[in-house]
Amino acid sequence: MRGSSHRQRILVTGGAGFLGSHLCERLLGEGHDVVCVDNFFTGSKENILSLLSHPRFELIRHDITMPLFIEVDRIYNLACPASPVHYQYNAIKTIKTNVMGTIHALGIAKRVRARILQASTSEVYGDPEVHPQRETYWGRVNPIGIRSCYDEGKRAAECLMMDYHRQNGVDVKIARIFNTYGPRMALDDGRVVSNFIVQALRGEDITVYGEGTQTRSFCYVDDMIEGLTAMMESERGFIGPVNLGNPEEFTIRRLAETVIKMTGSSSKIVYRPLPPDDPVQRRPDITLAKERLDWSPRVPLEKGLAKTIDYFSKLLPEVGTGPRPAGPGSGRRKPGVSKRGVRGKHDR
Numbered sequence: 107m108r109g110s111s112h113r114q115r116i117l118v119t120g121g122a123g124f125l126g127s128h129l130c131e132r133l134l135g136e137g138h139d140v141v142c143v144d145n146f147f148t149g150s151k152e153n154i155l156s157l158l159s160h161p162r163f164e165l166i167r168h169d170i171t172m173p174l175f176i177e178v179d180r181i182y183n184l185a186c187p188a189s190p191v192h193y194q195y196n197a198i199k200t201i202k203t204n205v206m207g208t209i210h211a212l213g214i215a216k217r218v219r220a221r222i223l224q225a226s227t228s229e230v231y232g233d234p235e236v237h238p239q240r241e242t243y244w245g246r247v248n249p250i251g252i253r254s255c256y257d258e259g260k261r262a263a264e265c266l267m268m269d270y271h272r273q274n275g276v277d278v279k280i281a282r283i284f285n286t287y288g289p290r291m292a293l294d295d296g297r298v299v300s301n302f303i304v305q306a307l308r309g310e311d312i313t314v315y316g317e318g319t320q321t322r323s324f325c326y327v328d329d330m331i332e333g334l335t336a337m338m339e340s341e342r343g344f345i346g347p348v349n350l351g352n353p354e355e356f357t358i359r360r361l362a363e364t365v366i367k368m369t370g371s372s373s374k375i376v377y378r379p380l381p382p383d384d385p386v387q388r389r390p391d392i393t394l395a396k397e398r399l400d401w402s403p404r405v406p407l408e409k410g411l412a413k414t415i416d417y418f419s420k421l422l423p424e425v426g427t428g429p430r431p432a433g434p435g436s437g438r439r440k441p442g443v444s445k446r447g448v449r450g451k452h453d454r
């Protein structure tokens with residue numbers, strides 16, 4: 107386990123979300139004081155239930171598009187819905203969160219001289235012509251498409267990080283996160299791994315968009331948290347951007363087949379139209395992370411999927427594990443989100 111050895115006060119925006127809750131847990135485990143700021147748009151109290159009574163944990167319900175005054179040593183800026191279904195639900199809010207939220211997080215960093223890490227994304231590469239993607243590639247993003255609130259929002263957030271660094275000397279770090287999955291993804295998250303697992307466990311059709319030949323590279327959450335903390339505590343002046351992700355690449359059809367096999371499900375694959383601007387291929391080149399952070403992912407897909415399947419089977423009463431416990435995803439539904447729990451891009 108890496109990270110800082112001396113006790114710090116750490117702000118995690120988006121701390122009640124999928125990645126944020128794992129990060130808060132990890133930082134508390136390292137002995138730090140953690141302040142979680144979240145507006146619960148896609149996150150939930152259930153995700154951080156076990157942390158609420160922790161003496162070094164503090165929860166602030168706050169929307170990061172509004173200013174926040176707080177004194178901390180470190181800021182992880184994770185606040186932003188990550189699933190296409192959720193970030194497209196209120197596109198204006200998504201870009202506001204990325205721009206205004208990042209300005210507010212940077213404002214804190216500037217005022218109290220805190221180090222700040224931006225959770226950026228592989229989406230800054232858009233639908234890439236360069237494969238695998240290296241940090242030096244500037245990307246191919248549609249600036250006016252349905253994904254641009256997120257993609258361009260994250261690109262603007264990277265720009266803000268660099269400008270606050272150049273203009274005000276803020277100590278910034280940029281991590282470009284590639285598709286990450288694991289326990290605590292919401293049932294209605296809409297991203298591919300949770301969708302396929304929940305569909306398979308329920309015996310529903312597995313919805314592959316397009317022909318399923320598009321590729322993604324899936325990183326297990328524990329590996330990602332290790333990468334994010336390593337980046338945060340990397341040497342001063344190493345800004346990145348650095349790719350964090352698992353370079354093992356899979357077609358979406360193969361992912362569907364793997365999930366069906368691993369769950370022993372009777373589900374059938376059905377094909378649905380590919381949403382606009384859906385990237386054809388995605389795989390990180392993680393040479394920089396290996397060299398500068400001594401980091402590379404350790405959890406292979408099948409191992410990570412097994413843990414995620416186990417998590418979702420305990421959440422779903424219909425797969426025979428007893429009454430549905432209060433847990434992540436339970437009872438959480440945003441307007442327009444499918445009652446079935448699993449949310450598809452074609453439900454709207």
Ligand code: NAD
Nearest residue numbers: 120122123124125145146147148149169170185186188286
């Ligand atoms: P998530 O949706 O589970 O978590 C996002 C959290 O941010 C939620 O708790 C949500 O309630 C909170 N939030 C959203 N808008 C907010 C606002 N205006 N004010 C305060 N809180 C707000 O998603 P995640 O997968 O945990 O992603 C976390 C971060 O990592 C995001 O910034 C995302 O863009 C980035 N990222 C994630 C992935 C991935 O595969 N998980 C990939 C690339 C980038």
Ligand code: UDP
Nearest residue numbers: 190296297298299301313314315320358384
């Ligand atoms: N996808 C799919 N079925 C689903 C959900 C997603 O085939 O039920 C596809 C989606 O079109 C994309 C890939 O899986 O090609 C990854 O989608 P996700 O929403 O997880 O993340 P993205 O990488 O597109 O942001």
